[in-house]
Amino acid sequence: MDLYEAIHSRRTIHNYEAEPVEDAVLNRILGAAHMAPCHKLTWPWRFNVVGPSTREAVVEIGIRLKGGADPSERLVNAIRSKVLNPGALVVVSQVIDDDAHRRQEDYAATCCAVQNLQLAACAEGLGTKWSTGALTQDPSLYTLLDINPGTEQIIGFVWVGHASNTPSISRPPVEELIRRHS
16 A cells, blocks of 8 residues: 555544454554654654553453443443454553653654554554543553653553444545645
């Protein structure tokens, strides 16, 4: 798949087949993510590949956050499906720099790495979803993944897998979003 095809066909996938992503494919995707532009060569991104038993623990954190003391069976099943069905889960974190400007540049670089990851996955015939929210901010997730919140922040989850369906979306014409200045 060429670059433009990957850019134009990549979509956020919400539903996945319960089929694993091969390690060699995931390594190629993460290698492409690592090629993101990085001002001052700080390499601020970290890719935390989350395996099956750790994903089960992530499910429990999600249930606690969303369901309280007595979660419904429907909620538990939805969280289990969301966390366990995609073939791979990568938690992307960023090393925190003390300088606020550098920290912002590093965040932008880490976001570029996530985009590279998503485009590479698309080129491999896989779907992705970049997810943020309460789960990515919960202290117990940091503990589970052995991420020190004093030195790194979680930017988000990237689900990677074989899409069970690919949504279509409508975008405004790009001409409506371009400003030209003389």
